[in-house]
Amino acid sequence: KRRQHQPIPSPPGLPIIGNLHQLGELPHQSLWRLSKEYGPVMLLKLGKVPTIILSSSETAKQALRDHDLLCCSRPSLAGGRELSYNNRDISFSPYNEYWKELRKLCTQELFSAKNIHSTQPIKDEEVKKLIGSIAESASQKTPVKLNEKCLALTVSIVCRIAFGVSFEGTVLSNDGFNKLIREAFEMLGSFSASDFIPYIGWIIDWFTGLQGRTEKSARDLDAFYEQVINLHKEEKEVGSEDFVDLLLKLEKEEAVVGNDKFTRNNIKAILMDILLAGIETSAGTLTWVMAELARNPRVMRKVQSEIRNKFGKTELIRSEDIDQLHYMKMVIKETWRLHPPAPLLLPREVMTEFEINGYKMQPKTQIHVNVWAIGRDPNTWKDPEEFLPERFLDSNIDTKGQSFELLPFGAGRRMCPAMYMGTAMVEFGLANMLYHFDWKLPEGIAAEDIDVEEAPGLTVNKKNELLLVPVKYLGHHETSE
Numbered sequence: 507k508r509r510q511h512q513p514i515p516s517p518p519g520l521p522i523i524g525n526l527h528q529l530g531e532l533p534h535q536s537l538w539r540l541s542k543e544y545g546p547v548m549l550l551k552l553g554k555v556p557t558i559i560l561s562s563s564e565t566a567k568q569a570l571r572d573h574d575l576l577c578c579s580r581p582s583l584a585g586g587r588e589l590s591y592n593n594r595d596i597s598f599s600p601y602n603e604y605w606k607e608l609r610k611l612c613t614q615e616l617f618s619a620k621n622i623h624s625t626q627p628i629k630d631e632e633v634k635k636l637i638g639s640i641a642e643s644a645s646q647k648t649p650v651k652l653n654e655k656c657l658a659l660t661v662s663i664v665c666r667i668a669f670g671v672s673f674e675g676t677v678l679s680n681d682g683f684n685k686l687i688r689e690a691f692e693m694l695g696s697f698s699a700s701d702f703i704p705y706i707g708w709i710i711d712w713f714t715g716l717q718g719r720t721e722k723s724a725r726d727l728d729a730f731y732e733q734v735i736n737l738h739k740e741e742k743e744v745g746s747e748d749f750v751d752l753l754l755k756l757e758k759e760e761a762v763v764g765n766d767k768f769t770r771n772n773i774k775a776i777l778m779d780i781l782l783a784g785i786e787t788s789a790g791t792l793t794w795v796m797a798e799l800a801r802n803p804r805v806m807r808k809v810q811s812e813i814r815n816k817f818g819k820t821e822l823i824r825s826e827d828i829d830q831l832h833y834m835k836m837v838i839k840e841t842w843r844l845h846p847p848a849p850l851l852l853p854r855e856v857m858t859e860f861e862i863n864g865y866k867m868q869p870k871t872q873i874h875v876n877v878w879a880i881g882r883d884p885n886t887w888k889d890p891e892e893f894l895p896e897r898f899l900d901s902n903i904d905t906k907g908q909s910f911e912l913l914p915f916g917a918g919r920r921m922c923p924a925m926y927m928g929t930a931m932v933e934f935g936l937a938n939m940l941y942h943f944d945w946k947l948p949e950g951i952a953a954e955d956i957d958v959e960e961a962p963g964l965t966v967n968k969k970n971e972l973l974l975v976p977v978k979y980l981g982h983h984e985t986s987e
């Protein structure tokens with residue numbers, strides 16, 4: 507109340523562009539540094555758009571829990587609009603009936619526990635394929651590019667589960683596909699001038715090439731969706747319909763979702779969501795876990811001991827056994843604390859005025875929650891720069907959107923609807939990679955040489971390749987620490 511009429515702390519900006527120039531290549535890091543000076547509620551002017559950055563668990567809780575319903579819309583941004591057929595997906599849709607119905611449909615048909623369970627044979631097959639391909643490198647004693655392997659795993663699983671097609675059968679080569687997804691993320695993570703600077707912003711985007719790159723990215727992705735849809739046009743046996751068939755049925759019936767007649771573009775927008783939201787987030791997590799384990803040999807030994815001692819000799823750690831791997835789950839949480847795949851979540855837009863810490867949030871203001879900064883907040887975490895999974899021992903902090911210290915999936919109405927699907931994929935892949943192989947550093951590389959540099963984008967992945975040499979585990983028990 508006392509601060510009600512005080513202005514929100516705000517770094518000084520420049521005419522026209524405001525604070526845009528202060529975002530840098532990795533906005534979550536720049537904003538974290540600024541928040542140390544300006545506090546956990548900070549106002550930036552991105553061109554003409556007022557943007558609030560929240561950088562503490564307490565302020566995140568006020569926005570995402572206490573006032574969730576007042577700020578659960580999304581701003582309409584150029585990159586998102588272009589790639590999502592004018593915000594017809596779940597992620598970029600404003601808060602409306604269309605979004606509610608679509609999210610419900612996907613939750614029931616794709617992200618449900620039943621579906622996660624019934625698609626286990628696909629995951630088993632894909633993880634076995636991954637283990638087989640790593641075993642080849644192990645026999646030749648050559649390093650494995652972990653980023654690529656992890657991405658190949660999540661691409662295969664998500665494409666088969668959600669699209670009903672094996673990705674190998676599509677137009678894109680492995681490499682082309684990875685580049686396409688990466689490019690799309692970079693476009694979505696860029697702060698486009700046309701969103702923030704009226705009248706002339708598009709000229710800047712045109713000069714920087716952002717506009718052309720975004721349009722190309724959208725065209726390439728469109729060709730991929732066309733192919734997925736065409737592969738579904740053949741007659742199906744009754745009962746073998748998958749998620750894409752269900753969407754095609756809605757198109758054929760000219761169903762109305764919210765107020766929108768369901769067309770081919772709606773289908774493509776949903777495919778875009780799954781493709782972009784599902785693949786890199788999970789692959790990125792797996793890569794970061796492996797990088798942190800390589801940097802922290804003590805933790806690597808301990809987590810491998812847990813898995814191997816629990817299951818003895820086996821061909822595949824089964825997904826239903828994962829719940830016994832308490833330490834591995836702590837390792838994943840610790841990775842998400844330091845490397846949340848979407849460090850600023852997705853932007854929210856205020857619909858109705860409310861207050862955070864006594865500061866007024868005005869309608870149309872954008873809100874970003876800097877979960878990357880929250881994970882490093884010394885008021886919340888002891889020795890925040892240390893990779894220490896044991897900090898979660900006897901702690902009830904989880905990732906389900908109730909613990910505002912740890913928000914890899916966000917919280918509130920816009921929280922990731924596929925948290926269980928994503929977590930299951932990560933845990934299952936990781937347990938098997940750690941069980942079947944010891945992971946050595948390449949010749950001449952020390953643990954401290956493994957870097958944690960980040961690549962820019964809406965999801966933030968490891969910038970440099972992670973190269974490790976796998977050594978096949980032959981099934982003798984390790985002793986635990």
Ligand code: HEM
Nearest residue numbers: 597783784787788848851852914915916917920922924928
């Ligand atoms: C480790 C894996 C994953 C992580 C860390 C993750 C994280 C996130 C985050 C942070 C958000 C934004 C939440 C917010 O703005 O508050 C989100 C939204 C979303 N995610 Fe995930 N995600 C993962 C896996 C998946 C998968 C596998 C899918 C689908 C196959 C998926 C689909 C979505 C969708 C559709 C949204 C938009 C929700 C909305 O705006 O209503 N995610 N995810």
